Amino acid sequence: MVIMDLTSIQDPSFLKRMSVSELESLGSDIRRFLIEKLAVTGGHLAPNLGVVELTLALHRVFDSPKDQLVWDVGHQAYVHKILTGRTNQFDTLRQYNGLCGFPKRCESEHDVWETGHSSTSLSAAMGIAIANELKGRANDRAIAIIGDGALTGGMALEALNHIGAEKQNVIVILNDNEMSIAPNVGAMHNMLGRIRASRKLKHAREEMESLIKHIPLVGSSLERSGERVKDLLKSALIPGTFFEELGFTYFGPTDGHDLKDLLETLEYAKKIDGPVLVHVITKKGKGYRPAELDGVGTWHGLGPYKIESGEVIKGKPKGPSYSKVVAETITKVAESDERVTLITPAMSVGSKLDCFTKKFPERMFDVGIAEQHAVTLAGGQATQGLKPVVSIYSTFFQRAYDQLVHDICRQNLNVVFTIDRSGLVGADGETHQGVFDIAFMRHVPNIRILMAKDEEELQQLVYSALRYDGGPIAIRFPRGEGIGVPMSETLQEISLDDWEVEAEGTDVAILTFGPQVQDALEVRALLEGKLSVRVINCRTIKPLDDAMLTSLYAEGIPLVTLEEAALAGGFGSSVLEHANEAGAFPRIQRLGIPDRYIEHGGVNQLLEEIGLRPAQMAESIERFVMETNRQNV
The missing domain is CATH 3.40.50.970 (Thiamin diphosphate (ThDP)-binding fold, Pyr/PP domains)
Known part of the structure; x- marks a missing residue:
């Protein structure tokens, strides 16, 4: 041939x-x-x-x-x-x-x-x-x-x-x-x-x-x-x-x-x-x-594989996937709360929702590729006392923006959004990077935005969000596996208002959330002996922790905001706005995704391109603090 x-x-x-x-x-x-x-x-x-x-x-x-x-x-x-x-x-x-x-x-x-x-x-x-x-x-x-x-x-x-x-x-x-x-x-x-x-x-x-x-x-x-x-x-x-x-x-x-x-x-x-x-x-x-023979969707898009057997080549994960943690937590809560339903616009495979589907098929609604319908469907359910969860990728959530604003937040409905693939996703590139959701949600009244530092905190945030009946909540989480922390078998409510200090420091405070908490701790280690770095887990992206920010302003410590999301209109912008409204003038450095589309590639390669690898950030923060100190002399 x-x-x-x-x-x-x-x-x-x-x-x-x-x-x-x-x-x-x-x-x-x-x-x-x-x-x-x-x-x-x-x-x-x-x-x-x-x-x-x-x-x-x-x-x-x-x-x-x-x-x-x-x-x-x-x-x-x-x-x-x-x-x-x-x-x-x-x-x-x-x-x-x-x-x-x-x-x-x-x-x-x-x-x-x-x-x-x-x-x-x-x-x-x-x-x-x-x-x-x-x-x-x-x-x-x-x-x-x-x-x-x-x-x-x-x-x-x-x-x-x-x-x-x-x-x-x-x-x-x-x-x-x-x-x-x-x-x-x-x-x-x-x-x-x-x-x-x-x-x-x-x-x-x-x-x-x-x-x-x-x-x-x-x-x-x-x-x-x-x-x-x-x-x-x-x-x-x-x-x-x-x-x-x-x-x-x-x-x-x-x-x-x-x-x-x-x-x-x-x-x-x-x-x-x-x-x-x-x-x-x-x-x-x-x-x-x-x-x-694939009837599920495994071979739709995947990583390297062995041609002869069809076995997908994967490294050994440190922890469970974030998607699986979210799906299993929702399923566990649904066992005792009959109000809980789950809605997805054709993302049941990617977000690993099979555990819920098998246990509660009558409460699982896959609406196909119809994000707008998914969101308003959830709103309709919420008006009748149900507790709908919309499981959706960040990049696809932006397709239902009007429904978020007009149908859910305006009516202050109890809908939980679990936003998968938040942050950079890598190989799928600019059409799929989940970096805009904070900016397009943050200015909408009534919604709360959360992101956990690891898989353990994530399951507790999901549980707490499902227990909350004060309006819509969005929980962001990244693609891939957790970092391997111990997982509690008991679900318990945690604060949806307060930030936590992960590590003490006196020279500069890094305000961040999600996987970037670990990056901030690495930055802290790299600067040991040069700067005393405080790391704050800002798991409630909205609302901000007013008490902690007010305390930081009074202390006069330089602030660094870090987010794997768009800087324009993002978390760092909200801190600047808060400082302005408080009449405070702290020195603030914002680190995040610049005002451009990020192409495809390995996530670490993309982070390096935009200066968000720990070593790069350590160098940038050291310069920022030195410049701040010179100006204060």
Whole structure:
């Protein structure tokens, strides 16, 4: 078997000269390449194995970048990157200064839209189609590739409504694999399931339509009855009626791994004026047995693995994952508090919520990729005396900002938000860094914001938040495992107002929270003999500990605020505001995420880039204190 040198690919134009059998062979080469490369770097393996033939067909039929391909979420764009000349960069995939795991406009002219969050592709494609028409490029096609999971997002449905009404030249490729990260849920999923089941009737469609046309219609009453029969027959036996009613020409369902069928279908779609939806059935993980058999979502995105066995390569954790601690604590509280419910927008796998799901399936609500709905759903439950917990990633929580402000905080409802992946997350990069939530929550009235220094304090904060009935609470926690501290078997309430001094000192005080408490203690050790450093665990990010801050101002000690979050509008800003309102003028140094997006890479590499490694901070703090002392002389 001749294996193609994938590094020789410069652009996708060569595909137009290949036969179907040659394309199939190329698809096998690409699958082999992805399985081998991602075993080393990690990444989104299963989504990309599922779209090999689809991506080949799209680049064969259309002319990128003249025709613009818009990938929803974008984690399935690895094959697209290979076909657009980036194969030789795959050794650096998702690594510091390396190839991005999502479409990136600065990487290639073929990446016309940057993604990372779901359900945006249809709106973007509609915008591109409108621009094409206004610029006299009506023959250029805007093609959105969206998964069935992302189609549940409200923004996608809004765009479908607009595209169908305006009759723009947008082609929607519905990549239907019955999975997002985890198995999909909801009525939209069920509707697509019925369409999938109708594939065996696809070849009878023309005959059925012909039969419908010849139903005899005599008299107004019979005519109405006949029209009703037509509608019923169409609904029952002709796939895609839902999309056709929205104004789309529907093709499918089509086997997404049959290149001949795909090419024919896309060629038909290309010739249609107005909006088109091509329904493609694919298998997530196609071609790699461990990924194909995954019914949970393990192979959606993962680290390095052993190709032969499919075993994921992991180091030995120091402690339990923060996600697991949160999920198990909620489950434990729910055993004695029947008010507790759990809501997640398709993050049940990532946030390890299976323990709650198994024990309380009737109180677990996975709403699919619908963050706005998740938050307001929680609000509705709270008005009826329930105690809903919304388990959500920081990067996805920002998609439900209005619901937080308008529906939850304005009504001061008892909703608990457990915000996973807060802080830098590393390889997924700028679309996933959880660094904005403090800034966008802090100024909203009524909400409390908490973050624990370790896994033991985290379980006690979750317990205390579930016992609190004074309004909404957000508990942030980072990605990954805890630091290995002993875990108490007894849950007990702790203060949601007070800070704690972790280590005494007289020359400078570091105010911080979360894992940065350990960093601050390391900074203290590095400065031993030079400066006496006080470390304060500010686990209540909002409200601030007024009494302790007032005491610090009176003492006149220089203050350093440290946060793995955006500096603009963040925790350090709140301390500055507090000092101003108190009429105090302490010397304050703020350390945190600068006013820019942070790219992908190892977390420690990213922290070093922005000066937040302990040795860097020790040096910066020493200069700050020396300068303060000189000014005070």
